[in-house]
Amino acid sequence: MPWKHPADVRVAIPSTMSEKADVIVIGGGVIGVCAAYYLQKTGRQVTLLERSSICSGSSQGNSGLIVPSHSIPLPTPGTVSQALKWILNPRSPFYVKPRFDPTLISWLWQFRKNCTPERMRLGVRTLLKLTRASRDLYEELINEEKIDCNYQTTGLLMLYNTKQGYREGIEEGHLMNEHGLPMEEKNAAELIAMEPCIRSDIVGGVYYPEDAYLNPSNFVYQLGDRIREKGVTVREGVEVIGFDTNRSHINTVVTTAGKYQPNHVVLAAGSWSPSLVKNLRLNLPIQPAKGYSVTFDWDGPTPKYGLILGEAKVGVNPMGPKLRIAGTLELAGLDLTINSRRVNAVVQGARRYLNGGTGFSTDNTWAGLRPTTPDGVPIIGRVPAHPNLVIATGHATIGMTLGPITGKLVSEIVSGHQPSINTPRISPTRFQ
Secondary structure, three states: OOOOOOOOOOOOOOOOOOOEEEEEEEEOOOOHHHHHHHHHOOOOOOOEEEEEOOOOOOHHHHOOEHHHHHHOOOOOOEEEEEHHHHHHOOOEEEEOOOOOOHHHHHHHHHHHOOOOHHHHHHHHHHHHHHHHHHHHHHHHHHHHHHOHHHHHEOOOEEEEEHHHHHHHHHHHHHHHHHHOOOEEEEEEHHHHOOOOOOOOOEEEEEEEEOOOEOOEEEHHHHHHHHHHOOOOOOEEEOEEEEEEEOEEEEEEEEEEOOOEEEEEEEEOOOOHHHHHHHHHHHOOOEEEEEEEEEEEEEEOOOOOOOOEEEOOOOEEEEOOOEEEEEEEEOOOOOEEEEEEHHHHHHHHHHHOOOOOOOOOOOOEEEEEEEEOOOOOOOOOEEEEOEEEEEEEEEEEEHHHHHHHHHHHHHHHOOOOOOOOOOHHHOOOOHOO
16 A cells, blocks of 8 residues: 555644744745755754645655756757747647736746856756755665655656657767766667567657656655654644844744744745745745646556656656656746646657556646746755845756755755855855
């Protein structure tokens, strides 16, 4: 039987109460829970605040792929011209909902400026350091805490069903390899021998042996239980509504269930992070990028590897007797409405690569918002204007991959230690 999370127990404190706190972590997704885990390991007293329940956001239904291979940032040379072909097509992998939004216009302008070879390579170097370190931490964390989340280290196959897509995939693979990530080119016959669920008309692909996959909600739920056992105070159903400051220092976190007086604040609220720091006059250029997943019973050959279906931009995670497919990037604001046309596009995309299954049901559909920066690199670091505030957001489509390393970096920053990965490329100040 798959592990199931117990019923939510939401604890609220009286609205008149003001509590002193060492570290307040805002957000109960994979980033916030990992931050709380590593902070308590350094001896900090941690209170985690989550507006809904642990793992209720993007950590719940994402693809669950742990992908150092996905270390090419979203803005790349040629992205703009490709996006212009897709941008108004509601079935395309990338879609912008037409609307007048000054923050979106500013974000798109910054995104365009980052679509250069030099900035892309800077992003690749940064993301590969983070993703490979995080992959190693997953191994340690899951073994140490005995987390049952179907963690598999068989690697990932990047599949292509067109010659052009295959050529571009090999170019990406060589770029990854130049920066130290192992990859292997595979022709169609080799791929089908490795993975019987692949259709016979596949053109070719790339194998990334360092990638992995897991059940994302099982990981976050169980790590949430571990941090409770280790003394972290978890307050679910408590929404942060603002901060009071004494000059630069945040001295009060105001919530729907009372006030906290923290020594340190860690903001890990994903796509909701920019709105929470508006009164602090901080610029967090983050757009919510909506993605969808569908999880269904699968009666075909069970995949041995995580898969990314190249041209369709769809990820595939074998989850026991079920299969999860996930994809699309939709800039529609803080909107969790499910667009059936885009869900069907994900399913139809999977059909073009996989065989032997009669499922492909859209009954169990999920949508989540991935916080996306215009340079494709997360924001992890202390805010100089508010020295007791640490930001940990902007992870886009690889938030699950980057959970452990982000948590470790947050704990090092809060404790005043030199971060194990120290680069201005992830600093909040790069946007100020």
